[in-house]
Amino acid sequence: xxxxxxxxxxxxxxxxxxxxxxxxxxxxxxxxxxxxxxxxxxxxxxxxxxxxxxxxxxxxxxxxxxxxxxxxxxxxxxxxxxxxxxxxxxxxxxxxxxxxxxxxxxxxxxxxxxxxxxxxxxxxxxxxxxxxxxxxxxxxxxxxxxxxxxxxxxxxxxxxxxxxxxxxxxxxxxxxxxxxxxxxxxxxxxxxxxxxxxxxxxxxxxxxxxxxxxxxxxxxxxxxxxxxxxxxxxxxx
Amino acid sequence: xxxxxxxxxxxxxxxxxxxxxxxxxxxxxxxxxxxxxxxxxxxxxxxxxxxxxxxxxxxxxxxxxxxxxxxxxxxxxxxxxxxxxxxxxxxxxxxxxxxxxxxxxxxxxxxxxxxxxxxxxxxxxxxxxxxxxxxxxxxxxxxxxxxxxxxxxxxxxxxxxxxxxxxxxxxxxxxxxxxxxxxxxxxxxxxxxxxxxxxxxxxxxxxxxxxxxxxxxxxxxxxxxxxxxxxxxxxxxxxxxxxxxxxxxxxxxxxxxxxxxxxxxxxxxxxxxxxxxxxxxxxxxxxxxxxxxxxxxxxxxxxxxxxxxxxxxxxxxxxxxxxxxxxxxxxxxxxxxxxxxxxxxxxxxxxxxxxxxxxxxxxxxxxx
Numbered sequence: 001x002x003x004x005x006x007x008x009x010x011x012x013x014x015x016x017x018x019x020x021x022x023x024x025x026x027x028x029x030x031x032x033x034x035x036x037x038x039x040x041x042x043x044x045x046x047x048x049x050x051x052x053x054x055x056x057x058x059x060x061x062x063x064x065x066x067x068x069x070x071x072x073x074x075x076x077x078x079x080x081x082x083x084x085x086x087x088x089x090x091x092x093x094x095x096x097x098x099x100x101x102x103x104x105x106x107x108x109x110x111x112x113x114x115x116x117x118x119x120x121x122x123x124x125x126x127x128x129x130x131x132x133x134x135x136x137x138x139x140x141x142x143x144x145x146x147x148x149x150x151x152x153x154x155x156x157x158x159x160x161x162x163x164x165x166x167x168x169x170x171x172x173x174x175x176x177x178x179x180x181x182x183x184x185x186x187x188x189x190x191x192x193x194x195x196x197x198x199x200x201x202x203x204x205x206x207x208x209x210x211x212x213x214x215x216x217x218x219x220x221x222x223x224x225x226x227x228x229x230x231x232x233x234x235x236x237x
Numbered sequence: 238x239x240x241x242x243x244x245x246x247x248x249x250x251x252x253x254x255x256x257x258x259x260x261x262x263x264x265x266x267x268x269x270x271x272x273x274x275x276x277x278x279x280x281x282x283x284x285x286x287x288x289x290x291x292x293x294x295x296x297x298x299x300x301x302x303x304x305x306x307x308x309x310x311x312x313x314x315x316x317x318x319x320x321x322x323x324x325x326x327x328x329x330x331x332x333x334x335x336x337x338x339x340x341x342x343x344x345x346x347x348x349x350x351x352x353x354x355x356x357x358x359x360x361x362x363x364x365x366x367x368x369x370x371x372x373x374x375x376x377x378x379x380x381x382x383x384x385x386x387x388x389x390x391x392x393x394x395x396x397x398x399x400x401x402x403x404x405x406x407x408x409x410x411x412x413x414x415x416x417x418x419x420x421x422x423x424x425x426x427x428x429x430x431x432x433x434x435x436x437x438x439x440x441x442x443x444x445x446x447x448x449x450x451x452x453x454x455x456x457x458x459x460x461x462x463x464x465x466x467x468x469x470x471x472x473x474x475x476x477x478x479x480x481x482x483x484x485x486x487x488x489x490x491x492x493x494x495x496x497x498x499x500x501x502x503x504x505x506x507x508x509x510x511x512x513x514x515x516x517x518x519x520x521x522x523x524x525x526x527x528x529x530x531x532x533x534x535x536x537x538x539x540x541x542x543x544x545x546x547x548x549x550x551x552x553x554x555x556x557x558x559x560x561x562x563x564x565x566x567x568x569x570x571x572x573x574x575x576x577x578x579x580x581x582x583x584x585x586x587x588x589x590x591x592x593x594x595x596x597x598x599x600x601x602x603x604x605x
Contacts (some may be wrong), residue, residue, distance in 0.1 A: 036357050040364045040589035044251050053250070054369045069313065070354055073320050077358045081365035084324045085338060213325045223313040229306060 001206070002052070003059040004043065004082070005199035008035040008075035009067030009095035010114060011166065012192045015042050017050055018199035025050050026196045030166070035074045054086055059209065061202030063193060064092035065218040066122040066140065067114055072217040080212040089209030091202035094218065096140050099164050100126045101197035102190045104134065108160035109152055115167035121145050122220055125152045142220045145171055149178045160184050166191050251589060254371030259584070262342045269342045270334070271581060273574025274327065276359030277351025277379050278405070279310045281322040284570035285334035289578030292389055294333035295571040298322045301445070308444050309434070316354035323362045330570070338370045345577020348376040349597025350405070356593030364589055375580040376587040377573045380406060380599050381418065383534035385579070386565040386572035394529040394557070400519045402543070403535035404430035404445070407475045409522050410599065416579045418599050421522050422473025429511055430537050432477035436484050436507050440500045450504045451540050457501025459509035461487060466514060473518055480510055508542050516546045523556050531558045538566040
């Protein structure tokens with residue numbers, strides 16, 4: 001079984017082809033460049049290198065968010081269209097989990113963070129079970145970092161917490177201020193999602209694949225106009 | 238280095254597969270079926286069109302009801318709905334046409350102008366399907382699509398002049414042959430549809446305002462004096478912001494004086510000003526370029542007053558007028574497939590780096 005995996009949910013663009021036992025090819029770039037322009041070209045390049053035709057793929061994996069709304073949409077729209085037109089399953093996986101998978105085997109709490117502006121982060125808390133499984137200790141959410149840190153500190157009973165993601169650099173001071181030496185920071189290669197991880201997880205989950213039509217991004221928040229409308233209309237009641 | 242050059246010359250496997258599909262189709266005697274995809278604003282639409290003229294299917298998943306409560310299209314909300322609907326809408330279009338991917342000669346997609354987040358969904362889907370199935374990809378300008386809606390009704394005769402009026406556009410376009418667009422004039426500020434929406438709001442009419450004003454105007458008389466923006470004598474450009482301000486000021490002044498203006502009269506007067514300028518400039522262009530056809534295109538083409546006046550004036554001047562049915566005036570993918578068919582014949586194919594371009598200009602010599 002060969003799975004094509006895609007992550008365009010933040011600045012990083014990562015594509016990979018994996019089978020049950022190996023990563024066949026993977027390409028990850030961290031450029032401030034348009035995913036819309038580059039994603040299909042990167043997929044095309046990867047398959048050409050492998051001398052594979054799209055028809056030789058058995059599944060698609062995609063990071064479905066949270067992250068940049070536009071980035072996530074490009075990934076999901078591409079993944080569901082590929083899967084549907086090829087007649088193969090598609091598996092949507094949390095973009096936070098994609099990054100957390102880098103730290104499989106770490107014994108403390110694993111905390112991927114994407115900046116969500118105004119002091120907020122998209123984040124979740126994971127724990128590694130051996131080398132190949134992550135359990136979710138706190139569900140993915142959008143939350144003020146200053147509210148989040150005490151919550152996960154209490155949840156992990158004195159164990160170290162590993163913060164992952166390029167955006168962690170923006171919040172490092174706050175994290176250190178609130179958690180002191182319990183906070184650990186990873187070398188740069190751990191901060192980027194790797195599509196190969198997504199592909200591997202998708203193969204595990206291929207039986208519970210999504211119907212391509214119903215695969216949707218996970219934004220973790222309603223559109224701003226929607227939020228304002230809801231606030232206004234619940235206030236007047 | 239030498240090897241690299243050879244590889245580039247041979248093209249990617251995707252390009253080879255597209256060429257194979259093209260050659261296979263050329264060698265066959267099958268009609269040319271183009272799948273059209275349109276997501277530039279708030280309609281998710283997909284269609285299959287035969288030989289650029291015959292609609293086999295034209296599915297439109299409208300979001301109008303969703304945006305109504307916001308009083309206008311919210312880009313982020315629209316983009317989210319497009320992702321939800323995109324593959325379902327395309328599947329419905331194929332099924333309604335009784336076609337499969339293997340029947341398609343090309344995939345035409347709107348890549349601008351429009352809302353960037355919305356455009357990207359259609360473009361991503363079109364590229365993914367094109368790549369998966371090796372089907373040629375054609376990028377279509379949204380306005381070219383509106384103009385080609387007319388070809389689904391009647392064959393084009395050149396030269397022609399097209400008046401394109403919608404919520405986002407007011408343009409006079411001269412065409413000397415297929416795929417060749419020269420902009421004679423365009424709006425310098427608000428699009429006609431935008432002015433309609435703003436005036437409708439001032440008259441406390443619901444969104445979208447165009448149909449409401451058109452309906453209300455029939456009950457009133459054009460008795461309120463409002464300006465006509467002719468601009469310079471030889472200009473084909475338009476301007477509607479002055480007119481819009483005049484309406485708002487007149488309403489405001491009346492309110493200050495404690496008098497009332499009949500909203501129906503205001504609607505009729507506003508419409509009178511807009512339509513007079515649109516129709517007269519179109520007719521002047523038609524005469525100057527000795528066109529064989531005048532085409533009407535875009536969402537505002539659904540406006541009854543505008544249609545009636547154009548019919549009248551074109552009749553009295555002996556100029557042939559083509560107006561698409563209402564269903565083809567608003568955004569739809571059949572018109573994109575119709576325009577894409579010209580790109581297909583010219584083998585003007587896009588590559589996998591096709592991007593959504595919100596401010597895409599209508600070029601003079603190509604669909605792209």
